[in-house]
Amino acid sequence: MALMDFIKKQFIDIIQWTEDSDGTLAWRFPMRDMEIQNGATLVVRESQLAMFVNEGKVADVFMPGTYKLTTQTLPVLTYLKNWDKLFESPFKSDVYFFSTRQQIDQKWGTPQPITIRDQDFGMVRLRAFGNYAYRVADPKLFHTEISGTRDNYTVDDLDGQLRGVILQHISTAIAASGVPFLDLAANQIMFADALAKDLTPALEKIGLKLEGMTVQNVSLPEELQKILDQKIGMGMVGNDMGKFMQYQTAQSIPKFAESAGQGGGIAGDAMGLGAGVALGQVLAQNLQQGLQGGGAAAAPQAAAPQGAPAAAAMKPEEVMATLEKLGELKSKGILTQEEFDAKKTELLKKLV
Structure with a gap:
């Protein structure tokens, strides 16, 4: 029986990932009933990272390039499996690929007006929306904190979580920017920079890097919009x-x-x-x-000729x-x- 199982096994000579669609952040190489041949080739393309995981423990991470898989190129996996330096038998290991391309034009917005504290008006409510871009920067952290052992993890799977993180930081970003509420609409770049600065540490904790943040619109309440219009008129x-x-x-x-x-x-x-x-x-x-x-x-009246009828x-x-x-x-x-x-x-x- 053991001999038949050995015959049925397939040995992998090339490990690679060609992305067939947008929006994939992590993808697990299919390994069912297969083992990796010692000396097999690992191909990691530009905008990708590859990572070996042995029994739930992260082993070796590979940058873009072509590698021959041996005990020399897999030092962490060799240590975890207690291999001898001359080990040449096929082996099993989970292999994950991560896309490091920028995930652009990701939308964010306030589904309901949010309340913030303003230096001029006290407590006010606003709506805002824009877009942002990010990429996977730390595959180990992203794997352990977010994607886990799933076969495929996409941008859509992460979208709701990131929107929530952004909404949590809007109030503190406005306070940190020092921009008065009435000036937010005219200082959207400053607002976006403050929001990005506040969000960066939160994304780094889950292995992501924020690449860009824009604020496309800030909607003011009607009563404050009237005040803003009057302020513009006075300025004119x-x-x-x-x-x-x-x-x-x-x-x-x-x-x-x-x-x-x-x-x-x-x-x-x-x-x-x-x-x-x-x-x-x-x-x-x-x-x-x-x-x-x-x-x-009274001056025009004084200038009028005496005796002229008013x-x-x-x-x-x-x-x-x-x-x-x-x-x-x-x-x-x-x-x-x-x-x-x-x-x-x-x-x-x-x-x-």
């Missing part, structure tokens, strides 16, 4: 409050003109003639004068009512366009 006008109010007024004029135009009637016609734009300019000017103090507003001030609703009447006269042909424009300018000067 140099933090001058008068100019900022003019900026706000200018932003609202198109909406006011659109709503007036949609409302129809004489008010819509007046806005179509440009009354809305002129009104916005006058309002912005009056507002700025009010912010600068009463002295600035123009009677009018409220905005009175001006609009008068413009409506003038618009009717113009539409009936009683007033020309030039006369209407002159009256309109005169009325706008009387706004209080």
Whole structure:
């Protein structure tokens, strides 16, 4: 019976792995009912590592190259099996191959908003997502901590674990970066660098090397987004409050003109003639004068010639009512366009 078993055995002359698909991190060479011939050839291609495991104990690790398997090239395995230096019989051993290529474009993200502590706003919530790349750097550690004795271990098998590790480190990475929450969206590279620095030790513990980390988007809560928009607006006008109010007024004029135009009637016609734009300019000017103090507003009156009758001030609703009447006269042909424009300018000067 022992003789028949010996005859049935197959002896392996070449041990190699040609990857037939992407995403494989570890692969075990099939050894069922087979033994490795002494002097067999081991081929380890670029972007691969090979490792011999004897009865659960990691033995020899081979870098890329071609090797003749003898007691000289397998010193650890020789020691574990207590071989003599001249040992030449076939032997059994588990052989694992590891892919050291970069596993690129791995996605990460926050499925739900996460709460972080911010130096400006206290506790805030955010969403973020991006991608990263890694490779197997330490096959011994990766084998003992992650892949084990499985025939095949893939990127998909590890994906959930790595996503969880990244989410655990986002809060500490933001704190370590020193970037205020409102500036995160504009400093995604700095955020990514801080996250990568925080993640590197965690991946090294399982035999991986982080090769790249990107933050593609940071979503702010709606209320903080409004604050960020206002901050940008202030920056556009140099933090001058008068100019900022003019900026706000200018932003609202198109909406006011659109709503007036949609409302129809004489008010819509007046806005179509440009009354809305002129009104916005006058309002912005009056507002700025009010912010600068009463002295600035009084200066034009002091410069007026003595004895000149002061123009009677009018409220905005009175001006609009008068413009409506003038618009009717113009539409009936009683007033020309030039006369209407002159009256309109005169009325706008009387706004209080």
